[in-house]
Amino acid sequence: MKTRAALFHAVGEPLEVAEIELEEPRPDEVVVRMAAVGICGTDLHQVRGEFRRPTPMVLGHEGAGVVEEVGEAVTMVRPGDEVVLSWAPSCGECAGCRRGRPATCRPLNAAIPNGTLPDGTTRMSYRGETVYRGTATGCLADRVVVTEKVALPLVGALPFDQAALLGCAVLTGVGAVLYAAKVVPDASVVVIGAGGVGQFVVQGARIAGASTIVVCDPVDARLEAARGAGATHVAAPDDLRDLIRSELPDGADYGFDAVGDPATSATALRFTRDGGTTVIVGLPAQGLRLDLDPFELIRKEKLLTGTLYGSQDPAISLPAMLDLVRAGRLDLASTLGPSFPLERVDEAVQASLAGEAGRVLVVP
Incomplete structure (x- = not known):
């Protein structure tokens, strides 16, 4: 399938919004239509050249959206579900994942510097060349394909701009x-x-x-x-x-x-x-x-x-944070900064680099 995505090419160059190829979901994967993506400090490290990772790369790992399609083996979500993306799905096998700390997952942490998913692939391409994924996610795009473990259900109504923050900053x-x-x-x-x-x-x-x-x-x-x-x-x-x-x-x-x-x-x-x-x-x-x-x-x-990532399994901490939001103890709305459409993604990045007080968002 094709999707628009924001491509980071090199330090000092503006992000390019281009139509890229995105492979169809595997049996355990889902297609998520992105609704809001926060610009995180990790993205800015890459933009400033403080992280050296392969390019072109689709940045973005703090996002929320709607499930559009699911693979035949998916059981946790279904089309139409509103979800938050977690960049740290558990492999279930390494020492970190076995102790409930998937952010320390060895396959994941080997993949992130290489700009891939934990399985070593990216499943994205542009003009026949590999496109890499920021923080094993790459969701500064209209759509993204991820495993069902990445797409955590949102229980109850929450605006997407606020929900996106639950993907990284809040946790x-x-x-x-x-x-x-x-x-x-x-x-x-x-x-x-x-x-x-x-x-x-x-x-x-x-x-x-x-x-x-x-x-x-x-x-x-x-x-x-x-x-x-x-x-x-x-x-x-x-x-x-x-x-x-x-x-x-x-x-x-x-x-x-x-x-x-x-x-x-x-x-x-x-x-x-x-x-x-x-x-x-x-x-x-x-x-x-x-x-x-x-x-x-x-x-x-x-x-x-x-x-x-908050030293906790996102599958546990996300529901806990949602409970705090519902109880009025955790405020998301006041932390929001300006929002930009995907075609103005470079303006969003520049606003964040300039020290915008609220979280800068891209709304594909």
């Missing part, structure tokens, strides 16, 4: 708090970075019952959004040290780096109290390394850990 940010750090009520939290994922780290801290939530970001609009999400204090990077000294002189119980740069990771660790927990949430550019003072971990007994 990553809120999950980092609830599942990776396991923040307890009345705890203190410092969040470095208030972009798309950082806003949901803030909401996760509020949902967990944190009493003090300090957020740091250089963009004023993001800090205002963080206040609305539940931050009790906000600061620009130059003002963070004084704010921590004033409000949390011993440091925060939990520190979260929602950026992923070594400098922001070091900042989150620095402002975590002795015996506290620091979680790296954001992905760093390829090849960067974190310079650690071991005494931060030994003498001060701090715990430093990372989280991927």
Whole structure:
């Protein structure tokens, strides 16, 4: 079948919207008509050249849409179902998947740098040449073919623009708090970075019952959004040290780096109290390394850990997040930024690169 898709060719070049070939679904696969796709930081790493992956590539892994067609062996969804895409389907066999952490799946993590699906194929082509998939998904397109494990049903009405965020930002940010750090009520939290994922780290801290939530970001609009999400204090990077000294002189119980740069990771660790927990949430550019003072971990007994996709199986965390939305505890609408049609996808990418406070969406 044919579908329009946004092709990333090279750093500095605009994304090209072109009609590509998409192979028909296999027995365990479904065709999803995309309705909304969020521009994620992972996509921006590729656009900036901070990830080195094959091209041309269809970016996009945070999306929602409607099932149009199903293979003969599909049992989990049917045509007409509204679904959220999960970029981490479980293979069911590797160590990560057996312990319920499919984001650490070995076949998946081998596939992502190569721009393929976990089986090593892409099933996409353009003018006879292979087209690669961003984050083993590639959903910046009108349609995408994925296994049924990728298409998670949406139970109950939720606008597609909000539902798309459940595909990555929500599960990553809120999950980092609830599942990776396991923040307890009345705890203190410092969040470095208030972009798309950082806003949901803030909401996760509020949902967990944190009493003090300090957020740091250089963009004023993001800090205002963080206040609305539940931050009790906000600061620009130059003002963070004084704010921590004033409000949390011993440091925060939990520190979260929602950026992923070594400098922001070091900042989150620095402002975590002795015996506290620091979680790296954001992905760093390829090849960067974190310079650690071991005494931060030994003498001060701090715990430093990372989280991927919220440290939980999306098949479990998605229903939990939907319950929070229905209960009015998790707000998706206020986190939305501008939306662009597929033919203006490059404008969407540029808006996100410019630091737009809300999540930028493409609506094919």
